[in-house]
Amino acid sequence: MEFISYPDREALAINLANKIAGELRSALSQAERVTFAVPGGTSPGPVFDDLCSVQLDWSRVDVMLTDERWVPEDSERSNTRLLRERLLVEKAADARLLPMYMPCQTPEERLDEIAEIIAPELPLSVVLLGMGADMHTASLFPGADRLEDALDKRAPILMPMRAEGAPEPRVTLTAPVLNGALSKHILIFGQEKREALERARGLSPSEAPIKAVLGGATVHWAE
Numbered sequence: 062m063e064f065i066s067y068p069d070r071e072a073l074a075i076n077l078a079n080k081i082a083g084e085l086r087s088a089l090s091q092a093e094r095v096t097f098a099v100p101g102g103t104s105p106g107p108v109f110d111d112l113c114s115v116q117l118d119w120s121r122v123d124v125m126l127t128d129e130r131w132v133p134e135d136s137e138r139s140n141t142r143l144l145r146e147r148l149l150v151e152k153a154a155d156a157r158l159l160p161m162y163m164p165c166q167t168p169e170e171r172l173d174e175i176a177e178i179i180a181p182e183l184p185l186s187v188v189l190l191g192m193g194a195d196m197h198t199a200s201l202f203p204g205a206d207r208l209e210d211a212l213d214k215r216a217p218i219l220m221p222m223r224a225e226g227a228p229e230p231r232v233t234l235t236a237p238v239l240n241g242a243l244s245k246h247i248l249i250f251g252q253e254k255r256e257a258l259e260r261a262r263g264l265s266p267s268e269a270p271i272k273a274v275l276g277g278a279t280v281h282w283a284e
């Protein structure tokens with residue numbers, strides 16, 4: 062893993078957005094369509110704000126979430142809503158959004174439909190991940206009900222996930238799909254998460270799920 066520390070969050074956002082844009086352009090020079098997976102939560106907003114206005118052929122980019130909270134799109138907790146408001150605007154409005162949520166009570170009801178749409182888009186060209194102070198990434202939470210299955214190298218593309226640290230059911234890409242990405246970035250802010258990341262390096266993926274995706278990743282950090 063490579064660790065890059067930035068002087069502040071603004072510098073991180075600009076540099077990371079440029080780096081990702083460069084990787085997407087280079088992937089677009091090799092393939093007709095490319096897939097870019099991003100996290101929800103609070104950290105990626107500033108990166109989305111910079112990335113949405115960069116010049117690249119967004120009409121050939123499929124954008125998707127690494128994981129989603131199972132809530133309707135008009136909920137403040139919807140990651141899909143965050144993408145529509147902060148990433149899929151300006152130039153990036155031309156990108157195609159792959160679904161990670163379909164309206165129904167539980168993820169199990171429509172998971173197969175979502176997985177069928179995602180399957181032909183793999184491997185991911187670029188993945189951006191966040192991390193919680195409890196060392197979860199995507200919706201791979203320590204102690205989650207299906208964590209071991211989602212960490213397994215034979216895991217399906219998508220899994221439903223329920224965990225104490227998550228107020229609603231989730232759906233998440235599994236570890237082998239995240240690790241199959243051609244390029245992997247992890248975005249973390251603040252001292253608490255930096256210390257959590259250090260701790261995770263000495264733990265197993267079951268204890269610290271972020272550990273499962275650290276190999277070959279670039280971690281971008283600012284206070």
Ligand SMILES: O=C(O)[C@H](O)[C@@H](O)[C@H](O)[C@H](O)COP(=O)(O)O
Nearest residue numbers: 100101102103104191192198199
């Ligand atoms: O839907 C989500 O919550 C995420 O995809 C999740 O894995 C997120 O990246 C971390 O929880 C960090 O969240 P913050 O950036 O809000 O701290």
